[in-house]
Amino acid sequence: MEESRFLPEGRAVRTAPVPGPAHCRPPAVPRAAARPLPWLALTGAAFALLQLVLVVPGTGLGWDETVYASQVARDVPAAFFSAPRARGITYLIAPVAALTPSATALRITLALLSGAGLWAALRVWRRLLPTRVLALGGALFATLWITLYYGPQVMPNLWAAYGALAATGCFLRAVQDRTDRRALVGLPLAVAATALMRPPDAGWLVLVPAVAALAVPRWRRPALVLLLAGGLLLGAADWIVEAYLRYGGLFARLQRAAEIQGGIGWNLAVDDQIRSLDGRGLCRPCDVPWTHPVTAVWWFLLPLLTAGGVLAAVRARRPATALLPTAVAVATAAPYLFLIDYAAPRFLLPAYALLSLPVADGLWRLAAPGGRLRPRATALLATALAAHLAVQFAVLTGNTARNRHMRQDFTAAATALHALGVRPPCVLTGDHAVQLAYYAGCASRQTVGPDAGTTPQQLRAAAARRPVAVLVPPSAAPPALARGWRPAALSGTGSFRGYRVYRSPAPEAGAAPAPTAR
Known part of the structure; x- marks a missing residue:
């Protein structure tokens, strides 16, 4: 077979076949992709470093993050896990969360992993595109405020993106070179990674490659459809099993997810x-x-x-x-x-x-239309990209500042709850209860809304054994559950200014000491 090599400008030329036994010949690799690892690794490392410098310091876990993290975090009761959610991100953080529920530890771990993930997803494409294009594409994606902000977060979307990018590259490699075994192995694994994080996203992801594998004459490989379907089922297996164990079946879970x-x-x-x-x-x-x-x-x-x-x-x-x-x-x-x-x-x-x-x-x-940079065009593009980056980093700065204030508010509110006697083992319900429960080390139980997983009667029964508190926002009346309970102002400012806490009359003697605010 002939080899395809990329010239500096990205064009392909044909070279003579390499002599020798067919089973000994290495697969053809474009010259531009022969040494891609340093540049792609630098792209991933720079992405991780930007997160560590700009996003990680001082930021806390948001509402969705506390739901995911609480499933595996040490000394934190698991929050209600609603129908649309998948547990992929909890598996990713489990080793660290089992040691500490610290938001900073989780942030650092995910920043480093997301840098490695970007490198791995781009590396799949090294036989398809010149390294300079891959490095530039990775840099463009990595410097969006959305990517930087969610890189170190306990959220599944970025990891679903990596799976989609890798799966598309593996599919393209598989249809262009039927001997590319790594692509055949990587295709279902990449789809499975996306399905583990976001099952619906994986369903939309496989749609186009599956149609292409059947409809495009030069790409027609029905076996690839089986690999795509196998990866989808593999990654979504736990989500499907959980649907039957907790929601009454797959259709029932999909219906409930759509309602939420x-x-x-x-x-x-x-x-x-x-x-x-x-x-x-x-x-x-x-x-x-x-x-x-x-x-x-x-x-x-x-x-x-x-x-x-x-x-x-x-x-x-x-x-x-x-x-x-x-x-x-x-x-x-x-x-x-x-x-x-x-x-x-x-x-x-x-x-x-x-x-x-x-x-x-x-x-x-x-x-560089001819392989060499044109000074004027390069300067114009550099100026436009600099303006683009300025906007992205301005939005990122605002988001991280708000997040840091949020962490301070929730940490202060958790300390106030402990001072009021609401200490682990405790239960919180009401407004902001899911997120605040993580910071306070309590369980969160809601009676209404998408996180509803208990009833007022069950909360009253729990109040006989442990402290239960209802969080009520300003100007709102306490629920019937809290009638006769002891009200107190939730001290502090910011998110909880004007909030009241209604504490159950359960005995507080023997309650575990309050943990360090997270």
């Missing part, structure tokens, strides 16, 4: 996603004014930049390296743009990861 998400159906959420780019972690309902349009400039340019990347790939005679990731990106983004009525920027991380490669391909060709 406000229903699945035609809902144009494109404008919601655009508004959320100014730093909103969750825009629900997203009826807020669009006050910072500059934060969405890159989003509006993304389709044009992607089209430029497709054109660059066509001219380099490898159109599939841009068309396939673009198609998969559209498939993974579709449910979050058109099927739910709210927005969270992290939902689109798989799409952004996939689109980063054609965008990088187009930008590189624009700056």
Whole structure:
């Protein structure tokens, strides 16, 4: 067989076959990909370092994070695990969380792992794209405020993005070289990783490659469809088993998950996603004014930049390296743009990861169409990228500042609860109870809402054995559950200004000492 090698400008040429027995010949590797590891490793290391410097110090766990972390964290009772959630991220943090529930320890671990994950996902593409394109694409993706902010968080979306990027690369390698065993092994594993983190995302992920494996003549390999399906089932196996054990079946869990998400159906959420780019972690309902349009400039340019990347790939005679990731990106983004009525920027991380490669391909060709950098074009692009990065880091700075204030508020509130006698083993219910329970070392039990997992009668029964407290926001009346219980103001400022705590009359003698606030 002939080898394909990339010239500096990214074009492929044919070289003479390497003599020798077929079973001894190494697979053909593009020259630009022959030594990709240092550059790609540097990209991953820089991503981890930025998180450690900009995001990790002083930030605390948000509501979703406390739900995931509490499932495996030491000395923290598990919060209610609702139907849409999957346990993949809890498995990832389990070794560290079993030793300490410290938010900082979890942040550092995930920052380092996410840097390694970016390197691993890009490395899959080393036989498909020049190293410079991979490094630039990784840098573009890694410097979005969304990627940096959620990199060290106990959230599954970035890891689903890595799985989508790796799975798409493995599929493309498998259809272009049927002897690529690593791609055949990596394809179901990458899909399984996505399914373990976000089962619905994995379903949309496999849709495009499965159709391509059956419909594109040159790629027709029905066996790849089996690998895709096998990876999906492997990764979602625990989610499916749990559906039958806790929710009455897979359909019942899917139905309950849709209810919690406000229903699945035609809902144009494109404008919601655009508004959320100014730093909103969750825009629900997203009826807020669009006050910072500059934060969405890159989003509006993304389709044009992607089209430029497709054109660059066509001219380099490898159109599939841009068309396939673009198609998969559209498939993974579709449910979050058109099927739910709210927005969270992290939902689109798989799409952004996939689109980063054609965008990088187009930008590189624009700056160096003949393999050499054009000074004027390079300077113009560098200026535009610098402005883009300035906006991204401004949004990131605002988000991390708000998170640090949140951690201070919840730590102070946990200390106040301990001073009021609400100490482990204790139970919290009411507004902000799920998140505050993690900081206070209590169990959280809700009687209404998506986290409802108990009844008022059960909470009253629990109050006979341990402290139970109801958190009531300002100007709200206490629930019937707390009638006759002892009210107290929740001291502190910020998120809990004006909150009241209604404590059960259960005896407090013998309660365990309060843990250090987290």
